[in-house]
Amino acid sequence: MQHTTRFRILLVTIVIATTFIVFALGPLLTAPAPTAVSTLSADFPVESVEIPSQQGVTVHGWLARGKPGGGVLLLVHSMRSNRMEMLSRARFLKDQGYSVLFIDLQAHGETAGDHITFGLREAENVEASVAFLRKTFPAERMGAIGASLGAAAIVLAQQNLKLDAVILESLHPTLEEAVDNRLKLHFGDQGSILLPLMLWQLSFYLDVSLDALSPITRINNLNSPVLFISGTHDVHTTQPETERLYAAARFPKELWIVPGAQHFNMHSYAGREYEQRVSDFLSYYLRLHDDG
Template sequence: MNTILAGLTLAQSCHAMLRKLSVQILACVIVLTLGAFAIGALLTGPAPSAVGTLSADFPVEPIQIPVTTSGAIVHGWLSQGKPGYSAVLLVHSMRSNRLEMLSRARFLKSLGYTVFLIDLHAHGESTGDRITFGLLESESVAAAVAYLHQTFPHERVGAIGVSLGAAAIVLAKQELK
C-alpha cells in the first residue's frame, strides 16, 4: 500500500512540476511576443521631422506630390540644373529626411544636374502612418520619378538612394523605366 501511495505522490509531483514549467514557458512566449510587437511598433512608427528652409546659396522650389495608391503626400525640394544635364532623384535613409542628401545635391547641382530631394513615406514632412521598409516608400519614389518625367520630358532621370532610399528605388524599378 505504501508503494502505491508513494507512486501516486511521485506522479502528482511530476505532474505539478510539468504544469509549473508549462506555465513558465507560456509566460516567456507571451513576454517575447509582446516585446517583438513593441519593437516592431517602434521601428515602423513614422519619423516626422521639420525640414525648414535652406540658405539662399542653394535655391530650391518646394514640391508636394500626391501618391494616388496610398493617399500620401510626398514633400520635396527641386533645384533646376542646366538643360540637357539630366535630373537626379535623391532619396534618404530610414528615419531621416531629405536634408541627409543635401551635400550630394549641392555636388550634383554644381555639375549642372537638376536635383530632386524627397522625404519618403512617413518620413520628414511627407505623410504616412507607418514605415514599411520599402513597400510604400517605393510609391514615393515612383511618384517623384513620374513628376520628373512629366516636368522634364526630354531629360534622363536617375536616382541615388541610401539604405531604405536605395531599397525603395529598387522596389520601384518598374516605374523607373
C-alpha cells in the same frame, strides 16, 4: 522543489517579457517618423514641391534646378530620416550642373503616412516623383540615388522607371536578412531566435508577403545601369549580401565596396572619392553626348 519552482517562475517571466518586447517591436519598426525639415540657406536655392502619390499621399520635396541638358537626379533617403540626409549629395551634384529633386518618403519628414513599409508604399513615392520629373524635364536624361530604404523603394517600384542610371547604397537583398542583422546587432547572435516572430509581425502589420519586400527578387527587373555601393564594416547589410545583389542584377553594373565604411551616408564617409566615382558613373550614362 523550491528551487525548481523559482526557476520555472523565472523562465515564464523571461518568456513573457521577451514576447512582450518582440510584439512591441513590430509597431515600433513600422511607426511613422515625421520631422520638421530645416530651412535651407540662401546659398542653395530650392523650390518646394508637393507631388501627388498613391494612397492619397502628397510627397514633399525640394527641387534644385541645374543647367539645361545637364541631366536630372532623384535622391531618396534612408529609413527614419528625411530629405536633409541627401543635402550634401544634392549640393555637389547641382554644382556639376544636374537638376536634383530630393524628397521625404511617406511616413518620413513632412510626407504623411501611417506606417513605414520597407519599400512597398515608398516605391509609389518614387514612381510619382519620377513622373513629376519627366513632366518637368521632358528632354533630360534621368537617374536616381537611393540609400538603404530609399534604394529599396527604387528597386521595388512596380512601374518601369526607365531610368538611365541608378546608384544603390547600403541596400539589403532580403527583408529577412535585414531584420536578422538588426536583431543580432541589438541582442547578439541569439537574436535570430526572434526572427520568425518578427517577420510574422511585419507581414501582419503590412498585410503583404515578405517576398514582395525583398529587393533581390526584383533587382533583375531594374532595366538600368546600376552602381552598388556598400561598406566593409556594414553590419546592417554585409558585404556578401551586397555581392549577392550585384550578382543578381543585369548588366551594365558596377560594384564599389568602401573600405571601413558602415551603413550610413557614404558621401560623408568617403568624401571626394565618393564624388569622383559617382560623377564618373552618372556622366557616362546621363551625358552620353559629351563623349562625341
